[in-house]
Amino acid sequence: MISSWVLGFFLVQVSNPSLVISKIKTSEIICNKPHYGFKHIRKAISLTSDEKIIDKLNRKILIRKIGFALLIITPIFFILAGIYAK
Numbered sequence: 001m002i003s004s005w006v007l008g009f010f011l012v013q014v015s016n017p018s019l020v021i022s023k024i025k026t027s028e029i030i031c032n033k034p035h036y037g038f039k040h041i042r043k044a045i046s047l048t049s050d051e052k053i054i055d056k057l058n059r060k061i062l063i064r065k066i067g068f069a070l071l072i073i074t075p076i077f078f079i080l081a082g083i084y085a086k
Contacts, residue, residue, distance in 0.1 A: 002074075004070045004073070004074050004077070005070070005071065005074040007067075007070055008067045008068070008069070008071035009067070009071065010067070011063050011064070011066055011067030011070065012064055012067035012068060012071065014067075015060045015061075015063040015064035015067060016036075016060075017041050017044070017056075017057055017060040018035070018036060020053060020056045020060065021036060021040075021041070021044045024044055024047055024048045024050075038061065038064070041057055041060065041061055042061075044057060045057050045058070
């Protein structure tokens with residue numbers, strides 16, 4: 001169960017879109033942040049017309065959602081294991 005927590009943390013860190021967002025020429029939302037939220041990533045998608053950048057950012061959103069899901073569900077796994085282990 002700890003492995004899902006570590007994997008979730010790793011996926012959230014890997015899904016950092018700052019390098020991809022820095023390639024967008026017309027960036028109204030870019031202020032050289034180390035991390036961006038879903039709102040900023042979606043706004044960056046709406047600002048660009050480059051299909052490669054859009055695909056990369058959509059992939060980063062999917063990876064980040066999976067990572068957050070693993071981070072949230074791990075404590076639930078521990079609670080269920082404690083309940084049903086009796």
